[in-house]
Amino acid sequence: MNEPPLTRLIEDYRLRVENALDRYLPAATEPPERLHAAMRDAVLGGGKRVRPLQVYLTGESVGVELSVLDGLACAVEMIHAYSLIHDDLPAMDDDDFRRGKPTLHRAYDEATAILAGDALQVLAFSVLSRPDSGPRDPESKLAIIQCLANASGTSGMAGGQVVDIEATGKVLSLPELEQMHLLKTGRLIQACVKIAALCCSGLSAEVSQGLERYGRDIGLAFQIKDDILDVVGDSQTMGKTAGVDQALEKATYPGLLGLESAESKAADLARSACAALEPMGSKADRLKELAEYIVSRQR
Amino acid sequence: MNEPPLTRLIEDYRLRVENALDRYLPAATEPPERLHAAMRDAVLGGGKRVRPLQVYLTGESVGVELSVLDGLACAVEMIHAYSLIHDDLPAMDDDDFRRGKPTLHRAYDEATAILAGDALQVLAFSVLSRPDSGPRDPESKLAIIQCLANASGTSGMAGGQVVDIEATGKVLSLPELEQMHLLKTGRLIQACVKIAALCCSGLSAEVSQGLERYGRDIGLAFQIKDDILDVVGDSQTMGKTAGVDQALEKATYPGLLGLESAESKAADLARSACAALEPMGSKADRLKELAEYIVSRQR
Numbered sequence: 027m028n029e030p031p032l033t034r035l036i037e038d039y040r041l042r043v044e045n046a047l048d049r050y051l052p053a054a055t056e057p058p059e060r061l062h063a064a065m066r067d068a069v070l071g072g073g074k075r076v077r078p079l080q081v082y083l084t085g086e087s088v089g090v091e092l093s094v095l096d097g098l099a100c101a102v103e104m105i106h107a108y109s110l111i112h113d114d115l116p117a118m119d120d121d122d123f124r125r126g127k128p129t130l131h132r133a134y135d136e137a138t139a140i141l142a143g144d145a146l147q148v149l150a151f152s153v154l155s156r157p158d159s160g161p162r163d164p165e166s167k168l169a170i171i172q173c174l175a176n177a178s179g180t181s182g183m184a185g186g187q188v189v190d191i192e193a194t195g196k197v198l199s200l201p202e203l204e205q206m207h208l209l210k211t212g213r214l215i216q217a218c219v220k221i222a223a224l225c226c227s228g229l230s231a232e233v234s235q236g237l238e239r240y241g242r243d244i245g246l247a248f249q250i251k252d253d254i255l256d257v258v259g260d261s262q263t264m265g266k267t268a269g270v271d272q273a274l275e276k277a278t279y280p281g282l283l284g285l286e287s288a289e290s291k292a293a294d295l296a297r298s299a300c301a302a303l304e305p306m307g308s309k310a311d312r313l314k315e316l317a318e319y320i321v322s323r324q325r
Numbered sequence: 326m327n328e329p330p331l332t333r334l335i336e337d338y339r340l341r342v343e344n345a346l347d348r349y350l351p352a353a354t355e356p357p358e359r360l361h362a363a364m365r366d367a368v369l370g371g372g373k374r375v376r377p378l379q380v381y382l383t384g385e386s387v388g389v390e391l392s393v394l395d396g397l398a399c400a401v402e403m404i405h406a407y408s409l410i411h412d413d414l415p416a417m418d419d420d421d422f423r424r425g426k427p428t429l430h431r432a433y434d435e436a437t438a439i440l441a442g443d444a445l446q447v448l449a450f451s452v453l454s455r456p457d458s459g460p461r462d463p464e465s466k467l468a469i470i471q472c473l474a475n476a477s478g479t480s481g482m483a484g485g486q487v488v489d490i491e492a493t494g495k496v497l498s499l500p501e502l503e504q505m506h507l508l509k510t511g512r513l514i515q516a517c518v519k520i521a522a523l524c525c526s527g528l529s530a531e532v533s534q535g536l537e538r539y540g541r542d543i544g545l546a547f548q549i550k551d552d553i554l555d556v557v558g559d560s561q562t563m564g565k566t567a568g569v570d571q572a573l574e575k576a577t578y579p580g581l582l583g584l585e586s587a588e589s590k591a592a593d594l595a596r597s598a599c600a601a602l603e604p605m606g607s608k609a610d611r612l613k614e615l616a617e618y619i620v621s622r623q624r
Contacts, residue, residue, distance in 0.1 A: 052479055058487040061479055112443060117435030136416035137490050140439065144411060144446065145483040151450045152474035155467045164463035168454045171470060175451035180351055180360055184444040188357040191436050 186210025485509025
């Protein structure tokens, strides 16, 4: 039997998580209608769905059923969507477009955008704590909630966003830049790998540690590639404005290392991510392909 | 042995929750320092601590140890603090003062205030999912997380805030106003009662339902009293600007019913809250006193 190519799986899982998100998000006909409509627009209006993909591919590699992973994939995408809404606000990056469309505070208003973000964050935890989503074992569910909460808080995404804002217009050292991105993007991507692995109770320490390392490395590689695309990418292909980082005087890898070194750092990280999965043998093939995809993507 | 008066307990529990909050909040010396400092200022800078009090008194009435309740009390106070930070933002109520001090976006900046709110909300769920906080039983912990997540989301606090914003400058009917306040304030206060009760596994359906009703009634009574204090209260005593609702053209109970009817509605609710606790006998005495306190307070 021929295995489907990764591009096919990416498409399948994208559709799968979008269907699941549609089910978990409150209907736009249910009050408060405007808030629900804003949440749905923000979450269902496109996106690469890299984080859900990470959840599904990791879960599959350790033998977890897809239906167990749906709630987790939705929760991380809701957290991601909320962070984009708040990052785009006038008080933060003040972005007018996202994925080729007006940002949420432009399409609605600032108050609605703030509240839609708030409500999406908490909906993620509502989904994870539901008896009918995620793994059955309550201890695993709690470990997943703990992991995602910590990845989103001040030692993760929210902390990274503050460092990002404070760093704007300053010259960072490479360790400072790396720390910022580990927090801002890395922890959540790492959490995608970890929460999927937490659905499987029988993992060896070797495999768990390998996945931990893999998550860390591809999280950083993903952000470096994002920085690179902001420089070399085409606004049309990416669905967002290229060159924004430079205009905002953001600290980036290409800015600090030059384009070529940034590319090779991303490739190194993808390789080391794959090396960490050796204990899993061929079960890790898809995850290795994903690492490749993350650093070679054009959007 | 003489029982201490409620005023003494209010003070004891206030100190207790403030100590616990101090432990759960990241140190201001730990990076990102500015974000942590903002979170600590927002949470530790005063407040009546009515929600934690509710958690402690309910828990005690059904025999739960105080140490089990600390995490829950902190989580609800963090959620409450985050909602105040976001409600005060320029895009929402645009308040410059809170508890006699500059609001968080005034003392820091808007971006920090948005992120501090975001981080406090997720810290609440981090605390609740910790193995060393709340009840030991993982099923109970999950039920508590589910309850608090739903009370904070679009069918609770965040939903109520949207309705509040949309209703500003409009004339609401009494059922519309009641629905708005049930969402905005009521659900979280109700959740305080419910999550404390969830720490006790052996409650009869009669007692559970009584507490549910009690929580609902005092949640609404609390908001009506807040509206009344905004009209008749003294800015000095309250530590916030009186008359704000009227200036903002907010829909309120005194505005809709007149002061006298609003007062008597609050008193009626306190009475019906107490009546719902009859199945608990004398164990509910403190909760009844609290209902009285809520509608007779001057701040």
